[in-house]
Amino acid sequence: MARNILVVGELSGGQPTPTTLELLNGAAGLAAGGVVSVTLLGTGATAAAAAAAGAATAYVNDDATYDTFRAEQWLPALGAALDQANPDLVLIPQSASGREIGPRLSHRRNTAVAMDCISIVDEGGALKATRPAYGGNALATYSFATAPAMATVRSKSFDRATGPGASTTVPLPAAGESRTLVTGYEASVSEGLQIQDAPVVVSGGRGLGSAEGFQLIEALAAAIGTDKAAVGASRAAVDLGWYPPSQQVGLTGKVVSPDIYIAIAISGASQHLAGCSGAKVLIAVNRDPDANIWSFAKYGIVGDYKNVVPALIEEFKKG
Amino acid sequence: MHIVVCAKQIPDPETPPSAFRIDAATNKVVPAQGIAPVLSQFDGIAAEAALRIKEANAGSKVTVISLGADSAAAAIKQVLAMGADEGVLLNDPAFEDGDSYTTAKALAAAIKKLGDVEAVFCGRQAADWDMGQVGLLIAEELGWPASIIAKSVTTGGAGLQVQRVLADGFENAETPLPAVVTVSNEFGEPRYPKLPQIMAAAKKTVTQWKTGDLGLDPSQVGAAGARLKLERLATPTRGAKVELMEGDTPQAQAAALVARLRADKIL
Numbered sequence: 171m172a173r174n175i176l177v178v179g180e181l182s183g184g185q186p187t188p189t190t191l192e193l194l195n196g197a198a199g200l201a202a203g204g205v206v207s208v209t210l211l212g213t214g215a216t217a218a219a220a221a222a223a224g225a226a227t228a229y230v231n232d233d234a235t236y237d238t239f240r241a242e243q244w245l246p247a248l249g250a251a252l253d254q255a256n257p258d259l260v261l262i263p264q265s266a267s268g269r270e271i272g273p274r275l276s277h278r279r280n281t282a283v284a285m286d287c288i289s290i291v292d293e294g295g296a297l298k299a300t301r302p303a304y305g306g307n308a309l310a311t312y313s314f315a316t317a318p319a320m321a322t323v324r325s326k327s328f329d330r331a332t333g334p335g336a337s338t339t340v341p342l343p344a345a346g347e348s349r350t351l352v353t354g355y356e357a358s359v360s361e362g363l364q365i366q367d368a369p370v371v372v373s374g375g376r377g378l379g380s381a382e383g384f385q386l387i388e389a390l391a392a393a394i395g396t397d398k399a400a401v402g403a404s405r406a407a408v409d410l411g412w413y414p415p416s417q418q419v420g421l422t423g424k425v426v427s428p429d430i431y432i433a434i435a436i437s438g439a440s441q442h443l444a445g446c447s448g449a450k451v452l453i454a455v456n457r458d459p460d461a462n463i464w465s466f467a468k469y470g471i472v473g474d475y476k477n478v479v480p481a482l483i484e485e486f487k488k489g
Numbered sequence: 490m491h492i493v494v495c496a497k498q499i500p501d502p503e504t505p506p507s508a509f510r511i512d513a514a515t516n517k518v519v520p521a522q523g524i525a526p527v528l529s530q531f532d533g534i535a536a537e538a539a540l541r542i543k544e545a546n547a548g549s550k551v552t553v554i555s556l557g558a559d560s561a562a563a564a565i566k567q568v569l570a571m572g573a574d575e576g577v578l579l580n581d582p583a584f585e586d587g588d589s590y591t592t593a594k595a596l597a598a599a600i601k602k603l604g605d606v607e608a609v610f611c612g613r614q615a616a617d618w619d620m621g622q623v624g625l626l627i628a629e630e631l632g633w634p635a636s637i638i639a640k641s642v643t644t645g646g647a648g649l650q651v652q653r654v655l656a657d658g659f660e661n662a663e664t665p666l667p668a669v670v671t672v673s674n675e676f677g678e679p680r681y682p683k684l685p686q687i688m689a690a691a692k693k694t695v696t697q698w699k700t701g702d703l704g705l706d707p708s709q710v711g712a713a714g715a716r717l718k719l720e721r722l723a724t725p726t727r728g729a730k731v732e733l734m735e736g737d738t739p740q741a742q743a744a745a746l747v748a749r750l751r752a753d754k755i756l
């Protein structure tokens with residue numbers, strides 16, 4: 171059955187974000203002959219339509235007011251796109267803005283959204299959305315009793331769409347008023363390679379014992395290569411103030427899927443693993459031979475990180 | 490200012506995965522033996538945020554509302570012990586097996602019934618289903634603005650000044666009242682009630698409201714009103730067994746690991 175699918179797109183530097191392209195690819199796989207469209211709001215939106223691979227139509231507005239996300243401004247524009255695209259399914263990135271768009275848009279359209287989904291499939295004509303629950307201990311699959319079905323989708327749940335972008339653009343209204351005002355922004359992200367992009371992520375946990383422990387973690391990342399490895403942290407370490415929140419890996423932090431993830435002095439709580447179980451190879455260093463992390467790691471060293479990490483640094487430097 | 494804190498009781502999210510069981514027949518989590526349910530962590534933090542505003546603004550009042558079964562009274566008592574003034578439990582078999590929408594509908598109806606509420610504080614997400622939408626749905630039900638994933642909340646400016654956690658930084662926002670705020674762990678730890686406060690809270694009566702008290706029809710809430718239907722609840726499959734590096738010294742183990750990665754061409 172043909173399905174119209176609307177992707178709520180996001181722009182970064184005037185281009186559709188990687189997650190937007192992933193959702194467009196996911197949409198292509200589910201449309202079964204229906205129309206795939208995308209919304210693009212903010213500076214460069216009209217020009218970016220051509221880069222929205224897999225979308226037939228782009229609903230756009232270049233109003234720079236949209237560059238800073240305010241739900242009360244975005245929602246009427248998205249509503250106007252839904253009126254015209256008449257979708258059976260709306261796909262939204264599970265991003266800072268998507269977390270707000272999903273529930274509010276679903277309510278305004280008298281329907282429901284499944285948040286933080288990792289897969290959406292067609293099961294005998296019905297859409298089923300699967301998402302982790304209970305901190306990653308369970309996978310919950312939902313069907314939708316109301317239309318359109320809506321889902322916010324985790325990054326890297328689909329491959330990126332390639333090919334030609336939208337050939338038709340349809341204008342959306344410019345931004346209206348917002349009761350909520352944004353008065354400032356403070357960047358907290360580390361310089362250089364970002365944990366979402368790094369092929370290797372080395373993370374430290376509460377077992378490091380102090381903020382100084384992260385110096386060893388950083389030294390290990392540097393030994394692997396500053397162009398290859400970035401440093402992450404468990405929430406316990408972030409909550410203790412040992413490392414910035416922007417580097418937190420897990421359910422309430424960032425989701426990373428590097429080639430190698432090295433968890434050092436991290437016990438392996440399901441909520442932490444929710445952020446790194448997409449790694450190709452998970453390696454752990456932990457002094458507890460019974461730690462939960464061993465049920466998930468591929469390779470491991472049981473021992474005190476204070477001895478193991480310097481030895482690893484030496485070995486990697488030999489490379 | 491009258492602030493409502495929405496607080497949910499959940500199975501302890503720190504339950505070790507080995508003790509985590511799903512009953513496939515009912516698609517429900519089997520309560521782990523000997524591990525008591527808890528107040529969802531972020532809701533305790535939302536309560537802390539509300540209490541700090543109460544303490545900074547004379548004449549303020551905090552009401553804690555929970556939708557749940559009889560046992561959820563314990564979550565309410567915990568927030569009362571922290572310093573909330575009143576507790577309301579939305580307790581009706583009709584509420585069972587609802588979704589985020591029906592939960593928000595009932596909570597919003599209770600907030601309207603209280604009448605003079607100027608702010609609603611929720612957790613960023615309930616630590617059982619990890620949805621993160623009830624706060625925003627309450628805002629939609631009431632037609633209020635919302636600020637989500639707050640690191641700090643204070644009175645000031647247009648009403649509330651909120652610092653929000655974004656992926657790579659913090660956003661400062663200002664929202665007029667009435668408003669909904671959802672609070673994240675970056676806010677800091679909630680206070681730990683002392684024994685006299687726990688005893689005083691134990692004596693307080695918790696108001697109980699059913700669908701009828703909220704002007705809701707049983708068909709609008711719980712499983713009957715739910716828009717999302719849970720089809721399956723399963724345990725994810727785990728990877729292969731770990732290979733621990735042999736060696737008498739950390740140097741030998743480290744060498745074995747790096748050799749292994751090079752042999753696998755992972756590095």
Ligand SMILES: Cc1cc2nc3c(=O)[nH]c(=O)nc-3n(C[C@H](O)[C@H](O)[C@H](O)COP(=O)(O)OP(=O)(O)OC[C@H]3O[C@@H](n4cnc5c(N)ncnc54)[C@H](O)[C@@H]3O)c2cc1C
Nearest residue numbers: 375376377404405406420421422423435436437441457475
């Ligand atoms: C709703 C919710 C969301 C959450 N979101 C996240 C999230 O996004 N990210 C996250 O990380 N957590 C999250 N958590 C918290 C999670 O449940 C755990 O509490 C947390 O991950 C524990 O961090 P940790 O492994 O660093 O600390 P611990 O569990 O305390 O583990 C420390 C480990 O270090 C080991 N150790 C100690 N000393 C040494 C040493 N000298 N050498 C080697 N090893 C040593 C110990 O054996 C232990 O295994 C969340 C929790 C909830 C309820």
Ligand SMILES: Nc1ncnc2c1ncn2[C@@H]1O[C@H](COP(=O)(O)O)[C@@H](O)[C@H]1O
Nearest residue numbers: 495496556611612614615620621622623
């Ligand atoms: N049953 C409930 N009773 C009271 N508050 C709830 C309930 N369910 C959700 N909430 C509130 O809404 C927040 C987000 O929940 P959720 O959308 O389910 O992740 C929670 O942190 C609570 O503040």
